[in-house]
Amino acid sequence: MKLSNATLDLLPDDVARPTYDRSALSAGIVHIGCGNFHRAHQAVYLDDLFNLGIGHDWALLGAGVRAGDAKMGEVLMAQDGMSSVIELDPGAKSARVIGAMTGFVPVASGNAPLIAAMSDPAIRIVSLTVTEGGYFIDPETGTFSPTHPDIAADAANPDAPDTAFGAIIAALKARRAAGIAPFTVMCCDNVPHNGHVTRDAVVGLAQLSDPELAGWIKSNVAFPNSMVDRITPATGPRERALAESFGLEDAAPVTCEPFRQWVMEDNFPAGRPPLEKVGVTFTDAVDRFETMKIRILNGGHAIIAYAAGLRDIDFAHEALADPQIRAYLDKIETTEILPIIPPVPDTDLQDYKQLILNRFSNPEIADQIRRLCFDGFNRQPKFIITSIRDRLAKELGCDGLVLASALWCRYCAGTTETGAEIAPNDPNWDRLVATSNEAKTRPAAWLEMSEIYGDLSKNADLVAQFTKTLNDVWARGSQAVIADYLK
Template sequence: MKLHTGALDALDPRISRPAYDRSSLTPGIVHVGLGNFHRAHQAVYLDDLFAKGLDHDWAICGAGVRAPDGNMRDALAAQDYLSTVIELDPSGPRPRIIGAMVDFCPVDPENGPLIGRMADPATRIVSLTVTEGGYYVDAATGTFDPAHPDILADGAAPERPKTVFGAIVAALKLRKDAGLPPFTVMSCDNIPGNGEVTRDAVAGTARLSDPDFAGWIEANVAFPNSMVDRITPATGEGERALAREFGLDDPVPVTCEPFRQWVLEDNFPQGRPRLEEVGVTFTDHVHDYERMKIRILNGGHAIIAYAGALLGCEFADDAMAHPLVSAYLRKVETAEILPHVDPVPEFTPPAYLELIEGRFANPAVKDTIRRLCLDGSNRQPKFIVPSIADGLREGTPIEGLALESALWCRYCAGTFEDGTEIAPNDPNWEALTELAARARETPAAWLTQRAVYGEIQGNSRFEESFARWLDRLWSEGAQRSIETYLNG
């Protein structure tokens, strides 16, 4: 059955469906980046809120700034913007239909429809999931890069922006000129201080064409920090087949783990939906939650990813079932990451580690190791390098993290240990494979990546440890190397 509004009453009774009248919804949020994570996270929270009969003027209008976003728009428009979300519980899948989205802006190279929708007085929040690498951060400095070609293009032609940040600047200017208050800009990406990072990107883009307006943005626009969490695998034929088991013909279903978490700063001058009614935590201490999640969970994903890949694991639960990988994760987390993480009201660091070990081991999720290995050049500096930097500053162990970095380098060499080719898995894959080949003979070559290693580049303790592990990986393989680490 094709998914659409008229089919909802005829769905398999095992499928939950919107418990509210969707015709009563009006959009108050424009969300840019309609990937799986947004539809399994923010859209689900809003769906739960609407089911309580609350805040029906906060529905979502989807948006995108890349040509492929048009394909998602076509797919969702064909099913009245409904999404299939299947929670992968070990006891069995739990499908539901999410109805929180009511529209999707046409995707245009110059972003005219998006700018118009953001400038609409009904839009009070613009939210983003544009990936960790989509904020134009110079990893060497940790700050916004105004010299990036995309940003320079928006600075030269602000009336025809190509980036989401240029589009936000154009919409904010229209609102200011019309005497309308600015919308709140809410990042939902896994970036430390994502609100501040987004503010820097928006104001930094504006500064290239109108420095005074950039100052106005910094003084008047709210950019709340947030922490978001839910493991959400990529959609492939297996996920579409699972939807078909429930009688659904949906080309873009979403699968996800049962767990979800959202922590927000309460900084919404134009109002917000009452998300605390459906489990969202509002706090002034988002950074503590963020540090715990990024270091332990996202860092943990990297730890099991490259070790698991080189040991032949296909899925995250396979890696957790491998005695070496699970022991490696536990030792690195306990000795090298947890000492630099503070507790939050809900969790101590050890309790949070136990939680994520269980989540990684969920056999129903089938999160691929390849997905976890994706885009290391953007993820390593955010999820692994900060823990190494803390260990170097405080004199605590960094051997396991140095091994993780060496495993990433070995993976980027482009072949598994049996010689099988690894398909490109990073936006910078060609450069990484060339660098990894050089590093086989000269390990220090890998550490010349200022954008990745930043402040720890040139640290002799880390460089010596990295070189020792990389040499061992090439001479003895991943299994023997991890065994050596575990044996001290």
């Protein structure tokens, strides 16, 4: 059954669907970046809220700034803004159709339609999922980089910007001129201190062309921090077949694990939907939840990814079924990561670690190792290098984390340990391959990528440890080196 408003009542009985009148919804949120994670997370929470009969003026207006976003908009609007979400519990699968989106803003160069949409007084929140690498962060300083070519282009042409941040600035400027209160900017990306990072990108870009406006944004616009969590694999033939097994014709189905979590600061001067009624946690301790999740879950993904990728393992649950990889992950988490995580309200870190191991082991998710290996250039500094830095600052050992970084270097050589070619798997793949091959004879070259490691290449002890570890991986193979680590 093709998804549309007209076919909602004709869907199979075992497929949940909106119980609210979708025609009565009105948009209160513009969301930029309507990929799988957004539709399995924020859109599901809003759908739950609307099913309670409340918050119907907080519907989503989808948006984007890239060509791929335009394609997603076409697909979704051909289905009246709806998509199917299939939860993959190890014991059972369930499907639902979500209907929280009312429309999609046309994607255009210069972003005039998006700026106009965000200038509408009815829009009180602008939210984003533009990936971890989309915030123009200088890895050496950990702050906004004003020299990026995309930022420089927007600074030179602020009235027709091509980035999401440039469009947000233009819309805030228009609202200010019209006497309309600013919207709240809500980051939903998996980035440490994501509200602060988003504010720095918006204010930093505005500063380049209109310092007075930048000051006004900094003083008047809210950027709440949040932590988001749900494992959501990429959509491929398997996922489309799952949708078909429920009797659904969906060009953009989403599969995900049953678990989801959303923790936010309650900083919404223009108002917000009452998401606490559907399980969202509002707290002043977002940073504690965020550190826990990024170090244990995302760091855990990075730890297993390259060990499994080098062994030609395809899926995360297969990696966790390997006794050595599971023990390797467990040891690093227990001995190197958990001890440097600050206490989290009402949370036992050992219990959380076990939850993560169980989630990774879910065979129904079929989360691809290749997906977990993707974009290490942007992910490693956030998920692994931060823990290395913390342990070095406390004069603590980090053997397992250094090994994880060495395995990433070995993976980026472009072949697995059976000699199979690894297809390009990073926006900076050519550079990573070249640097990895240089590191075969001079391992310090890998640590000299300052965008990733900052000044760690100046730490002689770390360089010596990394050199020994990487040389060992090349000489004896990852399994032998991991076996020594576990001893």
